[in-house]
Amino acid sequence: MNINQFPIITVIFRGFSKDQVMIAIEELEKSRREYAVEITLNSPDAFTTIKAASKKYGKRMWIGAGTVKNLDEAKIAIDSGARFVLSPIALDRETLNYCKNHGVLTVPSGLTPTEVWKLVEDGADIIKVFPAASIAIDHMKALKGPLGDLPLMAVGGINKNNAKAYLMNGAKYLGVGSSLFKKEDIEHKNIEGLKQSLRAFEEAIN
Template identity: 50%
Template sequence: MNMKNFPKIIIILRGYNYSKVRTVMNALSGSSIKAVEITMNTPGAVEMISKLSSEFEGKILIGAGTVTTLEKAKVAIKAGAKFILSPVMLSKEIIDLCKENSVISVPGTMSPTEIYKSYTDGADIIKVFPATSCGSEFFKGVKAPLGDLLLMAVGGVTKDNAKEFLDNGANFLGIGSGIFNKEDIESENLQGLIKSISEFEKIIG
């Protein structure tokens, strides 16, 4: 995948069942947000990735989050994940596996050293996590000496600070279900979810 075409915003869904995740994805389908991460510590995550990848193929990219081992990466890729995210640095073996399968790799980092190591190992996008602990100005600051790397802010990103991260050098954002009213996800209130997405799109421009 050409990284210029990779969605700028990824919605992270952790702990929700298939029906609720599917409702969120239906709400996203008419929006500019075209990527969803299902975390691997969600019950039934692999089955969800498989079913939803098939159902929303060509409409929304499905990825796997909280990938920490080679085995989890293999299982997620086999299920149809188009990108892999981790809260920690990914081994070069996992990054190479992703490349072999045309899957985007997004390891987790929190320091310039970890960012540079992940970059030299061949990661496609480098996740800064938890982003709010580093602060939005960290992104611009780390790019000054290391160059214009592709960085993703994840961890504590909300509709209130999302634009601040983008304005300060984050290329991508991973944002949890906090952009929605949790009750709308639990009750599968499609119109409520669509309204929240529309409000978020206006904020980030």
């Protein structure tokens, strides 16, 4: 695990089948920009999808598990091939340590200075600031004032219109979900639609 190699943008897939996700990942892989891929555990057959994506793309892309809430879920995700785990909550130290001992990068969530700093002290690699859209866009810059240059990831409400602004206001990483690809394009495996959406996103943030 090398956090310096972790991509700036993580693409979140929630609620899609293995075949749907694999088609979308293929378009991401063709891009000149590097992406990490998060498959949330509240998706159908999530561990099967993680395993398939890791087997096919894991040597060239970061494939991880999202919506991980406890140690048991983290263990299964890691056994399925996840190289990183994200959570909508502050994972406990036991889970963070288990991931670290298995070379898996951790991205638990915090919002307040106290929550964020507790996760730093517990050994989190990246802190997911969630839901980002519910707070001021300069919230992460404000956190860094007293706490230092922390590796913060903005997640929740990130889209092509505000992504660059978050990166300019304290976020080192972004998690982008439903705003990147149209749901119907993923569901119907519309490759041209996926390409157009990805192109529009990349043009907006470059």
